Amino acid sequence: MNLPTAHFATLCKYAGISFIAGAVNHGFFSGERSLLTAGIGVLAYLLGGILEMRASPDGSQRWVDLLGLGIVSSIGLGFFTGGLQHFPDSPARSAWVVPLGFVMSLLAYWLMQGRDRAPLRTVLGYGLGAGAAVLAGSLIALQMLTGVDDHDHDHDHAHASSTQAATAASAVSAVSAAVRELRIEMDDDMRFSPSALTVVAGEPVKLVVVNRGKLPHELVIGTAAELAEHQREMQSGSAAHHHSDSAISVEARQSREVLRTFDKSGELGIACFQPGHYEAGMKGTLTVSPRS
Ligand SMILES: [Cu+2]
Incomplete structure (x- = not known):
């Protein structure tokens, strides 16, 4: 693949992923516009994949894989990256979006590119190990961001600040x-x-x-x-x-x-x-x- 094509294909794939990630950030599950953004992201990602495939038609990728699994892959990557970016804003959602993104992207990647190269055992080992780490990290982050263990502290804090504000206001x-x-x-x-x-x-x-x-x-x-x-x-x-x-x-x-x-x-x-x-x-x- 020549450099311009390779670069353009990479741009398309990453732009696609970031579109989907952005859609996750801005309310993937509620906004019509975000669904459109995500749709464009999937198309951009597929375009990048097609360009890569046409440039090196060595038979290592199949059209069916690219089209079908490309969608899974792009959504998975978008979920993973978007969920990470968005974690502090909506931890409850990100806690499952990030691990799901990891699993989706891994599955698609393996089916598309590594099926012949990597034995199932390797994929399972990596998937379970790294997947568990991602899940654990997400749950820890969720706990830290929405933890209920310091509610007493919350009370004091909220009361202090509102009292101070009230004093200032009344003055x-x-x-x-x-x-x-x-x-x-x-x-x-x-x-x-x-x-x-x-x-x-x-x-x-x-x-x-x-x-x-x-x-x-x-x-x-x-x-x-x-x-x-x-x-x-x-x-x-x-x-x-x-x-x-x-x-x-x-x-x-x-x-x-x-x-x-x-x-x-x-x-x-x-x-x-x-x-x-x-x-x-x-x-x-x-x-x-x-x-x-
Ligand atoms: Cu709110």
Whole structure:
């Protein structure tokens, strides 16, 4: 294979893998756009494989293998790399996506390229050994990222920061100290607590939004249509640039206070649109009751 072809084939394969990895990062299991990205990634990977095969038609690769297993291989590699990149953001998903990616890519690689060269025993030994190591690593990382063993520490931390913030806020504004305070906690179990909030129309309320988890979370409040719009933004990856001010983003272990007044009575939804969170149940309601 000449150098330009070889390089272009390599570019295609790696671009394909990174497209799939990116799709995993940006909500592979929820976003239409991500599915499209993943599809393009598979095609790019196959193109790279075809170029390589045409350039060296020594019969070591078969078309059927390339097309069929190329898809498995590219998705496996995309899962593995994307899951690794995305681990801190959605550990619960990555913990199975990464090992699955490893197994898929190994299986495809062996069937495509090593079937004649490597005996089954070698593949099984390597697959079980390295696969177990990948699985163990994933589970350890999951435990570290979502561990529940230091919840006491979480409590102290969250309380300390919200108390400090409250002190600062009340020093700055006597008004904000007088308004009703509504505390909402967010955690890595993908829950708001409480998940059902009630405020009175026209009455200012101080939202104390506490992130007790190790992941970033956000509190978005709006009508069903507004939430759907926000979800689309997040899934298309554009939200970081024009995150609407209806979203209260809170980094891990931090808390934020926001003064809000809801003028219209009715039922609003609350949600976190960090990738996968809403789907995992990070949602609730905010009822704005009419002024009595
Ligand atoms: Cu969240």
